[in-house]
Amino acid sequence: MSERGCIKCGSTDAEENHVSMTGSGLSNILDVQNHQFTLVYCKNCGYSEFYNKEAAEEGNVFDYFFGN
Template sequence: MSEKGCIKCGSTETGTKDVAMTGTGLSKMFDIQNNQFLVVFCKNCGYSEFYNKKASTGSNILDLFFG
């Protein structure tokens, strides 16, 4: 049985951050940050994955990150 962890380094230590980004067109021109994401990152090597906050819950995202 193989252990699960970061796909880059194998570590199981993670962190999360909420980030917001502008889109294109008018939202970029007026700096309207209407795209919100949850970032799951490896605390060892820094590998990160972005998840749309509207798509799923935090626990499901951690499951996706570790497989």
């Protein structure tokens, strides 16, 4: 499987990070960060995509990011 690269610039230099965010309603008011995501971003142009952490654990997020 070959990597096609970032959909914006074609670079294959990407990294991932994990972030938590609040939802809406009461969790937002109380600042409860109950939504977890994996962030994959291109180190060349900065293009970023968020993946639900549970779904991201099932597969390689880099495959999703690069469109493989």
